[in-house]
Amino acid sequence: MFIKLWMQRDVVTIDPDTPLGEAAEIIKQNSFRHLPVVKDGKLVGIITQKDINQALPSAIDSSLGSENRVIAAQAKISSFMVNQPITASPMDPLENVALLMRKFKIGAVPVVENDKLVGIVTETDIFRAFTEIMGVRETGSRIELQIKNNSTAVYKVVEICKEFNMELNAISVYKNFSHEHQLLTIRVSGEEMDQLIDALWDSGTKINQILAGGNTEKVVPS
Template sequence: MFVKLWMTSNVLTVTSDQPIIEVERLLREHRIRRVPVVDEGKLVGIIGQEDLFRAMPSIFDPSASPEDLERTGYIKAGAIMTSTPITVDPSTPLEQAALLMRSHKFGSLPVLQDEQLVGIITETNIFDALLEIFAARKQGARIEIKIDRKPASFYAMLQVFKKCEIAILGIAVLHDYSEEHQLVTLKVQGDNLDRLIDGLWAAGLQINRMHAEESDSAPS
């Protein structure tokens, strides 16, 4: 999966000469935490809630006068923004973007293509991708299978699913589950789950855990 599949394309932006009081209002009204700063179509920075908190005195600070609060509100966004934001492009693998966000403790990253801002990838986008990978919104059974690291074992597992006509909705692999094994988690659909379980055991594959979801609809 790549960033272009999950990024938000309609990006809210501000300019470097906008007062930070306007930036704060924009973040609050749209319930976002960071916003790119764009001048004449070019990304020049990014500004987030943490920048605003550092720049604006608290209304609960007894040492801050009304004049201080008003004056601070007219500081320009360019004065407190991060002027060299880390960016990704639409073809960046999603996991690489997530790693950058995790390493730098960012909640979002601007997406540039040919030096033009084309989107933003956020924590919410990453969460949505994770839900899709695990088919969280689809009805089915969740199976965890412990297999060794040999490619043949993975192929044998897939053959059992094929033989039992079980559809795989989502799949994830925890490669470093143990020294000898990897843990494969699958979301599946099909009417032959009992046959599937027998087939997996017969193929020498260990079922670590299985959970069959019940339908949300009440019986008639």
């Protein structure tokens, strides 16, 4: 899954000469936390709500007069922004960008193509992508299974779903569940759910739980 499928394309940007007070107002009005900084069409930095809050003096700080607060609000964001921020390409895999955000503890990554800012991806976008990939909005049942830790176990489950004409809406694998097993989660829909469950048990697959219609059922073989 490429990042271009999940990034925000209509990005609000500001100039490095923008005063802190104006940047703070833009963030407040748009209810976001990251502002890419662009000059002459090129990305030169990024400033966050946290950067601005740290730069602007607090209104409850009695040691600072109103004149000092005005001066601070007029300071240019170029002195407080992150220069040369970490960026992504539209064709970068979603998981690579998520790992970058985790590694560097950042909440957003500007997306650049041919030196031009074409989008931005935030933590919210990553979570949105995760829920879509997991099929959370899809109808049907979510089944969590323990399968053997080999390359054919997943295909076996898929073949069983196919045998009973079950639509496979989402699939995920956690390989490090245990030394002998991997954890497979599928979301399926179809008319032959009971037959599917029986066939999965008969194949040697252990079903941990089934989530259908908002109810979680822990399953033990009969």
